[in-house]
Amino acid sequence: MEISAAGRLEVRITAADVGKRVSVRRLTGAEDTTEKFTDTVGVLTSWDSGVLTITRKGGESVRISESSLVAGKVVPAAPARRRGPSAAYRELAQVSARGWQPVEGERLGEWELRAAAGFTRRANSALPLGDPGLPLDAALTAVRRWYGDRGLPAYIQTATGADGTQEPLCAELEQRGWTREVTAELWVGALAPIADRADASGVVLSRTADEAWLARYQRKGVSEVALKVLGSGPSVWFATVPGDGDEPAAIGRCVVDGRWAGFAAVEVDPALRRRGLASLVMAALASRALDEGASAAWLQVEADNAGARALYTGMGFGAHHAYHHYREPVVPADSGPHGSS
Numbered sequence: 385m386e387i388s389a390a391g392r393l394e395v396r397i398t399a400a401d402v403g404k405r406v407s408v409r410r411l412t413g414a415e416d417t418t419e420k421f422t423d424t425v426g427v428l429t430s431w432d433s434g435v436l437t438i439t440r441k442g443g444e445s446v447r448i449s450e451s452s453l454v455a456g457k458v459v460p461a462a463p464a465r466r467r468g469p470s471a472a473y474r475e476l477a478q479v480s481a482r483g484w485q486p487v488e489g490e491r492l493g494e495w496e497l498r499a500a501a502g503f504t505r506r507a508n509s510a511l512p513l514g515d516p517g518l519p520l521d522a523a524l525t526a527v528r529r530w531y532g533d534r535g536l537p538a539y540i541q542t543a544t545g546a547d548g549t550q551e552p553l554c555a556e557l558e559q560r561g562w563t564r565e566v567t568a569e570l571w572v573g574a575l576a577p578i579a580d581r582a583d584a585s586g587v588v589l590s591r592t593a594d595e596a597w598l599a600r601y602q603r604k605g606v607s608e609v610a611l612k613v614l615g616s617g618p619s620v621w622f623a624t625v626p627g628d629g630d631e632p633a634a635i636g637r638c639v640v641d642g643r644w645a646g647f648a649a650v651e652v653d654p655a656l657r658r659r660g661l662a663s664l665v666m667a668a669l670a671s672r673a674l675d676e677g678a679s680a681a682w683l684q685v686e687a688d689n690a691g692a693r694a695l696y697t698g699m700g701f702g703a704h705h706a707y708h709h710y711r712e713p714v715v716p717a718d719s720g721p722h723g724s725s
Contacts, residue, residue, distance in 0.1 A: 393455035399431040401458055403552055406438065408456035410448050424448065425459065427544075427551035439555050441545035442687075443567055443708045469572055469643075469680035473548040473705055474513060476570060476682060481511055483639035483646040485616035487609055490530065493517030497530050501609040505566060505709045509539035512553060520556060528712050538712040543570075546705035554708065561713035568686045573701035575645055575670050575681045581699065582660060584668035588624045597624050599631040600651055614649075617641065621672055623665045627653060634661035638669035645673035647683040662695060 397406050405427050412422045426440040434450040486498035486507040494514025500507035508531075516523035531538040540557065543549040558564070590597070593614050598606055606614070614620075617639035627633035636650040647669065652661045670681065683701065685692045 395453045395456045397428065397456040397458060402428050402431055404428055404458050405460065406456060407459045408436070408438065408448065409454050410452040411454055412452070421454065429552045429555035437555055439544060439551035442706050443542075443544045443554055443564060445555055445558055469574060471572060471680070471704065473543055473546045476572070476704060477511065477513060477543065479641050479644045480506075480570065480646060480682065480684070482641055483617045484613060484648070487612050488534075492523060492526055492530075495523065495527070497527065499531070499534050499536060500613050501607070502536055503603075503607065503610045503613055505539050506541065507613050508536055509541040509709055511541050512550065521560075524560065524712075531712075539565075540710045541707060542710060543705050543707045545703075549705055554710070557710045562710040563713070564708050565711050566686075566709045567706055568684050569703045569706050570682060570684050571696055571701040572680060572682050572704045573696070573699060575674060575679050577700050578666050578681060579670035579674055580667070582664045582667040584664055584671060586625065587664060587668035588626065589668060589672060590622045590624070591620065593622050593637075594624075596626075596630070596632055597622050597635050600624075600635045600653070601649060602651055617646075619676060621669055623668050625661055625664060627656075634665050636662075636665035636669055638673055640673045640676045640678050643677070643679050645670065645678040645681050647681060657691075663699070666699070 393409065397408070405425070407423065407425045409421050409423050412420045424438050424440070424446050426438040426446070428436060429439045429445070430437040431450075436448045436450060438446045438448065440446065481496070484504070484506050486500040488499045490497045492510070493516040494512070495516045496511045496513070498507055498509060498511065502508055510527050518526065527540065528538040540562070542554050542557070544551050544554060554564075593601070593611065603610065614637065619640040621638045621640070623636040623638070624632045625634040631653065633656050634650075634652040637648045639646045639648075647666060650662050650665055673681075681701070682704075683696065684707075685696060
């Protein structure tokens with residue numbers, strides 16, 4: 385908090401600081417003579433009619449009355465990360481998009497519209513990485529029309545919590561009634577230590593997902609569209625640890641793209657968990673990625689997956705940013721096929 389030379393807390397932010405990362409303290413109530421304060425850190429996404437909106441790293445928007453502020457200041461755009469390779473949000477967004485490609489896409493300015501017959505939100509959402517070339521309301525109408533023409537709900541994938549992420553856009557979407565359905569995090573780490581964790585000589589690597597690999601994959605009944613998405617990327621590898629029956633003991637997928645290796649679909653037979661099989665799969669894939677010149681790793685993990693988070697923390701990964709999927713508002717049937725944005 386900002387403290388004046390006289391030792392008093394001061395509010396040193398104004399409406400001109402919208403778009404900047406701030407830290408504020410507000411009075412949230414009093415009980416007898418004891419004052420209660422709450423601190424909030426995030427991006428100041430609006431300041432209208434005496435009310436501030438601050439979007440936190442996790443994407444949550446907090447509305448704060450101007451009259452309740454007791455201190456506030458602008459803080460660095462993003463806190464220094466304690467682990468993992470250095471990378472800007474835009475670079476990681478583009479790398480992760482190339483590693484999970486749709487079967488159909490179209491540009492809307494600097495937004496990418498992606499569709500894959502509904503197989504995963506990542507492959508069926510708009511990825512905004514700049515100016516859509518239209519006012520926001522017109523851009524949202526175009527997005528909803530594009531997905532509606534394909535019989536799909538409109539989703540927009542946004543990110544928060546790093547330099548260059550999209551807290552203002554999240555706030556704008558929420559104001560327009562878009563619903564945040566999914567939040568996860570993208571984590572990064574050094575690649576070499578992953579390869580050194582285990583002897584992966586028993587892991588089978590392939591360029592394609594065969595029937596055995598698909599038998600272990602959590603999404604059963606994979607369609608031709610899904611196979612195209614799974615096989616998309618600059619250099620794709622599938623790992624399999626053979627099991628005693630028809631299904632593998634463990635599987636994984638990796639996409640090598642320049643200095644980056646992206647891990648996904650690391651799954652283990654529930655009866656064989658906590659035996660190091662996930663580490664084995666990732667070690668095999670990491671070793672192959674190192675051979676292809678990669679040095680850094682990324683993966684995506686959901687906020688409530690405690691087991692995966694513990695595993696990846698032990699491998700040296702750390703969170704880089706959070707990402708979210710916002711779904712279009714539900715419009716009454718008599719409002720037309722696409723409604724207003």
